[in-house]
Amino acid sequence: MLAEATQAEPPEEAQPVLWVRDLKAHFRTDRFGIKRVVKAVDGISFAVRRGEIYGLAGESSSGKTTLLKAIVGAVRPPLEVVGGQVDFAFLAGYGGLHRAPPAEVARIRWRHLSYIMQGSMNVLNPVRRLRSAFVDFAYPHIGGSRRQFEREVVAHLARLKLDASVLAAYPHELSGGMRQRATIALATICRPDVILADEPTTALDVVVQKEVLGMISSIRREIGSSVLLVTHDLGVHAHVSDRLGIMYAGRLIEEAAKVEIFRNPLHPYTRHLITSLPRIGDDVSREGLVGAPPNLADPPPGCRFHPRCPLAMEICKCEVPAMLETAPGHRVACFAVNRSEEA
Numbered sequence: 001m002l003a004e005a006t007q008a009e010p011p012e013e014a015q016p017v018l019w020v021r022d023l024k025a026h027f028r029t030d031r032f033g034i035k036r037v038v039k040a041v042d043g044i045s046f047a048v049r050r051g052e053i054y055g056l057a058g059e060s061s062s063g064k065t066t067l068l069k070a071i072v073g074a075v076r077p078p079l080e081v082v083g084g085q086v087d088f089a090f091l092a093g094y095g096g097l098h099r100a101p102p103a104e105v106a107r108i109r110w111r112h113l114s115y116i117m118q119g120s121m122n123v124l125n126p127v128r129r130l131r132s133a134f135v136d137f138a139y140p141h142i143g144g145s146r147r148q149f150e151r152e153v154v155a156h157l158a159r160l161k162l163d164a165s166v167l168a169a170y171p172h173e174l175s176g177g178m179r180q181r182a183t184i185a186l187a188t189i190c191r192p193d194v195i196l197a198d199e200p201t202t203a204l205d206v207v208v209q210k211e212v213l214g215m216i217s218s219i220r221r222e223i224g225s226s227v228l229l230v231t232h233d234l235g236v237h238a239h240v241s242d243r244l245g246i247m248y249a250g251r252l253i254e255e256a257a258k259v260e261i262f263r264n265p266l267h268p269y270t271r272h273l274i275t276s277l278p279r280i281g282d283d284v285s286r287e288g289l290v291g292a293p294p295n296l297a298d299p300p301p302g303c304r305f306h307p308r309c310p311l312a313m314e315i316c317k318c319e320v321p322a323m324l325e326t327a328p329g330h331r332v333a334c335f336a337v338n339r340s341e342e343a
């Protein structure tokens with residue numbers, strides 16, 4: 001994938017459709033009397049605007065999947081939402097789907113909010129043909145006669161370059177790329193307001209990856225959905241995201257328009273991510289980051305990046321830096337950056 005950031009669809013100054021406010025989702029485990037709390041999502045706030053692709057990046061175990069689970073209300077023990085709230089433009093009054101009654105969740109899922117899970121090819125039941133998945137998930141929302149519904153499904157599959165014959169297939173009869181396109185078709189057929197996509201292209205080869213990303217972009221354009229796209233692959237974000245949020249150890253540490261993040265990364269961790277991207281014709285060796293990402297069951301106090309940060313100061317070891325806006329639309333959680341902005 002390309003590491004160059006291309007200007008995607010200009011994000012219109014649209015109203016948010018999803019707000020996450022100071023969200024905290026922890027895993028509480030108790031094995032053989034040993035209690036552990038993994039602070040996988042620990043005080044995250046951001047908003048996704050109508051019609052935009054908001055990309056979330058961060059290394060493995062930084063909490064990306066846990067954040068999506070908390071947003072979609074897939075919160076079962078040992079995961080618990082211990083603070084904050086999630087609000088949608090299409091659902092008032094609960095502060096999160098994890099607090100909404102099951103009937104309300106069923107009304108929202110697929111129709112207003114759909115979720116392409118990490119390893120989502122597993123969503124498809126291996127012993128049922130694809131047609132059954134569309135009937136189970138989408139028919140209750142779309143309704144009408146079954147013949148009319150099937151026509152609509154076939155037209156939608158065609159948008160994703162899938163032939164109607166896939167409806168009669170079992171998941172194992174399709175290639176990885178076709179299964180992923182079928183999953184995207186399922187997630188988009190009800191024209192949801194928000195699509196959460198967790199590493200939707202990671203298991204695919206580069207050519208199919210590009211094709212699937214192009215399809216996510218054009219479906220978004222056509223049906224006007226917002227997409228919250230999670231992937232650790234900055235090349236993918238460079239290709240399709242409008243804005244980018246960078247996560248580190250359960251927290252959001254920087255957010256800006258995608259082009260701004262690539263051109264002017266401010267947080268030391270984001271700078272490391274961007275400068276370590278391979279560039280064609282560049283044979284300069286780059287220094288790696290010292291140390292390892294923290295254990296979220298026992299994270300360092302203060303800024304969680306401080307044990308690895310070349311700019312760390314005393315304050316970083318004991319206080320948590322707030323996300324502050326350093327330029328319009330560019331927020332960063334770093335004492336060094338925000339102090340130099342103030343100076």
Ligand SMILES: Nc1ncnc2c1ncn2[C@@H]1O[C@H](COP(=O)(O)OP(=O)(O)OP(=O)(O)O)[C@@H](O)[C@H]1O
Nearest residue numbers: 027038040059060061062063064065066067078296
């Ligand atoms: N069921 C669980 N019980 C306890 N801890 C868990 C559980 N699932 C995930 N975690 C922990 O929560 C933290 C965040 O995990 P998460 O899967 O959200 O990360 P991620 O950013 O999606 O990683 P990846 O890029 O590998 O998909 C990790 O420390 C992980 O070990």
Ligand code: SF4
Nearest residue numbers: 303306309316334335
């Ligand atoms: S707050 Fe301190 S430790 Fe954290 S990134 Fe900024 S300078 Fe580094």
Ligand SMILES: [Mg+2]
Nearest residue numbers: 064065066118
């Ligand atoms: Mg994940």
